[in-house]
Amino acid sequence: MLVATIVFVVAFAGFIMLSDRAYRDTLSASKFDGIAIAGTSITESFVGSGGVPSDWETNSSNAQAIGLADSQNYLSHAKIKAFTLMTYNLSKTKIGLPPGIDYRFIVVNMSNATLYQSGVVLNKSQTITPFRRSIIVNGSPAELRLILYG
Amino acid sequence: MDELNKNRDACRKGYVFSVDALLAIFVVLILIASFSFFSSRSKSEAFPLMSLQIRTNDVLVTLDKLGYLSGKSSSNISLFTNRTLGSSVGWQMDIEYYNYTEANNTFKLASALHLGDNSSNPDEIALSTRVFLVKNATNVTNYGRVMLKTWSRWR
Numbered sequence: 001m002l003v004a005t006i007v008f009v010v011a012f013a014g015f016i017m018l019s020d021r022a023y024r025d026t027l028s029a030s031k032f033d034g035i036a037i038a039g040t041s042i043t044e045s046f047v048g049s050g051g052v053p054s055d056w057e058t059n060s061s062n063a064q065a066i067g068l069a070d071s072q073n074y075l076s077h078a079k080i081k082a083f084t085l086m087t088y089n090l091s092k093t094k095i096g097l098p099p100g101i102d103y104r105f106i107v108v109n110m111s112n113a114t115l116y117q118s119g120v121v122l123n124k125s126q127t128i129t130p131f132r133r134s135i136i137v138n139g140s141p142a143e144l145r146l147i148l149y150g
Numbered sequence: 151m152d153e154l155n156k157n158r159d160a161c162r163k164g165y166v167f168s169v170d171a172l173l174a175i176f177v178v179l180i181l182i183a184s185f186s187f188f189s190s191r192s193k194s195e196a197f198p199l200m201s202l203q204i205r206t207n208d209v210l211v212t213l214d215k216l217g218y219l220s221g222k223s224s225s226n227i228s229l230f231t232n233r234t235l236g237s238s239v240g241w242q243m244d245i246e247y248y249n250y251t252e253a254n255n256t257f258k259l260a261s262a263l264h265l266g267d268n269s270s271n272p273d274e275i276a277l278s279t280r281v282f283l284v285k286n287a288t289n290v291t292n293y294g295r296v297m298l299k300t301w302s303r304w305r
Contacts, residue, residue: 004168011175018179036197040204047208073211110233131201134208134234136215141230 024049035101035150039131040054042095043146047073057082066094068095068144075144084118089116097148104147107137115142122149154190161193170305202239203276209234210280217247219294220284228265231298242266243302247284260292272301 045051049067057079058062062070067081083091084105097103104119113139133144209231213219220225227243235241243265248257277299284292 007168007172007175011172011179014179033197038256040200044204071215073208074215132205134205134212136212141212141216141234143234 010030033058034098035127035129035148036090038096038098039102039129039146039148042097043131043133043144044145045095045126046144047075047135050076060086061090063094063132065096072134073135075142077108077138080116080137084116086118086119088120088133100150102149104145104149106147107135107142108145109140109142120149126150166191199274199276202300202302203278205224205235205239206276206278206298210296210298212280214280215281219280219282219296220292222245222247222263222284224263224265227263231266237304239271239300240266240272240303241269241298243296243298245294245296246283247294249288250293257293270301275299275301 023137031130043125045065046068048069049065050056051067052065052071053063056066057076060082068075068083070076086094092103095103102120102122104121105117106114107116108114110113129148129150131146135144185281213227214231214236218230227245231241231243243263244261245263245265246259247261249260250257277297279295279297282296283290284294
């Protein structure tokens with residue numbers, strides 16, 4: 001009876017620990033999936049569309065959707081500039097970032113020199129998910145980097 | 151004497167029950183551990199390949215728009231692709247340039263480039279193709295087709 005009780009208690013504790021870990025893993029995977037979908041969708045909008053309306057950069061507060069491209073992967077200097085000059089909270093709303101997720105936006109040239117940047121740099125230990133897209137800006141190859149913190 | 155035997159039987163039954171319960175719990179724990187391991191694993195592996203596919207498409211679009219594909223320079227194309235994809239990604243690219251004959255309405259292979267790593271045979275790849283034009287000042291001189299295959303070197 002004593003042996004059975006000890007075995008039961010140990011097994012039950014093991015079960016609780018495994019269930020808790022499985023729950024945490026699922027929660028973490030679900031959050032990661034959300035960030036991955038958001039990052040993929042936002043970067044695709046950046047490099048694949050000019051935004052709505054197409055001249056949103058002339059009045060960025062009226063932008064319905066942010067796009068930075070003149071044509072596929074060929075980005076507009078004026079649109080990038082307008083995006084980086086937007087206030088952080090407004091830009092988060094316009095790109096459709098889910099609550100609780102922050103971003104850093106960087107465009108670097110092939111020598112890794114920063115051409116444009118906006119967003120925040122977080123010091124907190126949060127999950128960092130980077131997204132990279134190969135682009136052309138001002139007629140030269142460059143890389144767009146969107147880093148999401150969740 | 152009978153009392154003693156009854157006690158011994160009871161002890162034996164209790165012991166067998168304990169072992170039985172232990173084995174059952176062991177099996178259940180293994181099932182739970184296996185389920186949690188495989189369910190979290192499949193989700194985390196779904197995105198790297200999608201990300202690689204997007205980067206592969208990007209490389210072909212930018213190579214075309216920068217004029218590297220129509221320039222037919224192996225070194226420029228290889229340098230750009232290596233820099234863009236980075237050392238963690240293996241790649242192989244086949245580019246074919248065709249001449250179009252209007253009289254026969256046919257495309258004839260004029261030249262081809264085979265770039266990247268030809269020795270690898272990865273299990274999981276991202277694949278992208280693109281058709282492009284090679285032009286001089288006024289005319290189309292060649293029609294081109296490029297296929298880029300990429301894979302992660304860390305798998």
